[in-house]
Amino acid sequence: MEVDQLQRSFLEYSRLLFHEGFLDGQFSQLQLLQDESNPDFVLEVVSLFFEDSERLLNDLTIALDQQNVDFKKLDAHVHQFKGSSSSIGAQRVKNVCIAFRNLCDEQNAEGCLRCLQQVKQEYLLVKTKLEALLRLEQQIVAAGGAIPMLNEFC
Amino acid sequence: MGMAAADAQFHVLAVDDSLIDRKLIERLLKTSSFQVTTVDSGSKALEFLGWHDDDDDVDVDVDDDERNNSNEAFVSPKNHQEVEVNLVITDYCMPGMTGYDLLKKMKESAFLRNIPVVIMSSENVPSRINRCLEEGAEEFILKPVRLSDVNKLRPHIMKSKSICKDIIQKPENQEKQDNNESTETQLQSQSQPQQTSQSNNNSSNKRKSMDEGLSPDRTRPRYNDMTVMSN
Numbered sequence: 263m264e265v266d267q268l269q270r271s272f273l274e275y276s277r278l279l280f281h282e283g284f285l286d287g288q289f290s291q292l293q294l295l296q297d298e299s300n301p302d303f304v305l306e307v308v309s310l311f312f313e314d315s316e317r318l319l320n321d322l323t324i325a326l327d328q329q330n331v332d333f334k335k336l337d338a339h340v341h342q343f344k345g346s347s348s349s350i351g352a353q354r355v356k357n358v359c360i361a362f363r364n365l366c367d368e369q370n371a372e373g374c375l376r377c378l379q380q381v382k383q384e385y386l387l388v389k390t391k392l393e394a395l396l397r398l399e400q401q402i403v404a405a406g407g408a409i410p411m412l413n414e415f416c
Numbered sequence: 417m418g419m420a421a422a423d424a425q426f427h428v429l430a431v432d433d434s435l436i437d438r439k440l441i442e443r444l445l446k447t448s449s450f451q452v453t454t455v456d457s458g459s460k461a462l463e464f465l466g467w468h469d470d471d472d473d474v475d476v477d478v479d480d481d482e483r484n485n486s487n488e489a490f491v492s493p494k495n496h497q498e499v500e501v502n503l504v505i506t507d508y509c510m511p512g513m514t515g516y517d518l519l520k521k522m523k524e525s526a527f528l529r530n531i532p533v534v535i536m537s538s539e540n541v542p543s544r545i546n547r548c549l550e551e552g553a554e555e556f557i558l559k560p561v562r563l564s565d566v567n568k569l570r571p572h573i574m575k576s577k578s579i580c581k582d583i584i585q586k587p588e589n590q591e592k593q594d595n596n597e598s599t600e601t602q603l604q605s606q607s608q609p610q611q612t613s614q615s616n617n618n619s620s621n622k623r624k625s626m627d628e629g630l631s632p633d634r635t636r637p638r639y640n641d642m643t644v645m646s647n
Contacts, residue, residue, distance in 0.1 A: 286561045286588045288562075291560070291562050295443045295444065295447055295563075296442075297447075300443065306439070307436060307439055310435060310436050310439060311436055314435065314436060341509070342434065345434055345436075345437065345538050345559065347439075348538060348560050349434070349436050349440055349560045351557065351560075
């Protein structure tokens with residue numbers, strides 16, 4: 263595929279992800295920090311996010327599986343998840359985490375279980391989309407092109 | 417410590433228990449030409465800064481006979497900061513020692529109190545913010561941290577840099593006060609012009625780029641023409 267085409271696809275896809283709220287301005291900030299001396303910065307941070315998230319989701323599942331749910335511990339995990347998703351710009355995941363924390367405050371176990379399902383779903387969605395976006399990025403670079411950026415979402 | 421080394425780069429110590437946030441803050445700081453060390457806890461931060469338990473008792477107004485006679489003990493190796501730290505930026509919510517606890521410990525230490533501290537938090541809680549500012553934090557930054565936030569750090573460092581050096585070198589209050597003025601002027605005349613022009617260039621470039629919504633003016637894999645097309 264030609265560089266032009268790849269770049270256009272990348273921009274279109276980026277725009278879609280921003281419009282649908284999967285990503286927010288913080289993701290653009292990450293892109294701004296990537297340059298020739300740190301060409302894999304976004305990939306590195308996103309990979310860390312995936313690892314971290316999978317661990318947190320596991321911890322959340324275990325915490326909610328207990329006879330007596332420790333809501334404080336649960337909240338601590340959600341707080342972490344909210345932090346990391348916010349730091350990379352995974353907006354929808356972050357928003358579910360905010361709702362999740364409120365449910366922890368209310369000590370609503372059923373609500374928390376539903377929220378856990380929701381956050382898992384949102385996480386898997388954003389993971390798929392980020393992987394696709396980063397693949398496009400890699401293709402552009404491999405074809406010798408530069409990665410374009412959407413200015414309107416800074 | 418030669419003048420050349422002193423005005424080379426400012427060193428920031430970043431404290432955050434989140435690996436992702438440490439990576440992010442490190443990149444943000446390095447992009448803004450700071451030298452960075454990251455640690456994952458308040459206690460590790462204090463260790464790095466060379467703080468020890470008995471620092472709390474050290475008073476700047478030295479009126480203790482023992483101390484007057486044994487200045488060497490005061491600047492003993494264990495109180496010596498191996499690397500000069502010009503600013504500490506710390507997360508508020510951390511297990512064990514919070515950012516606030518770290519701030520407090522630093523302000524209680526005659527050795528560390530002049531290092532500017534900035535607190536970061538994902539939560540916008542006014543009482544928390546006020547508490548930190550009252551305790552002596554220079555600034556409170558809401559997470560997620562952006563480049564524009566990091567640009568605000570330099571003035572805090574410039575303000576405190578020469579004072580910090582003096583604390584390490586001169587144990588006695590009187591001497592320190594006298595020397596503050598002379599070393600400050602020295603530093604200002606020798607290093608300030610160079611530093612300010614450098615930092616002004618850097619920060620104005622970044623500010624300009626951020627305002628225009630374009631990436632900073634550096635060689636990087638970017639293709640700015642595409643933005644015209646996308647309209």
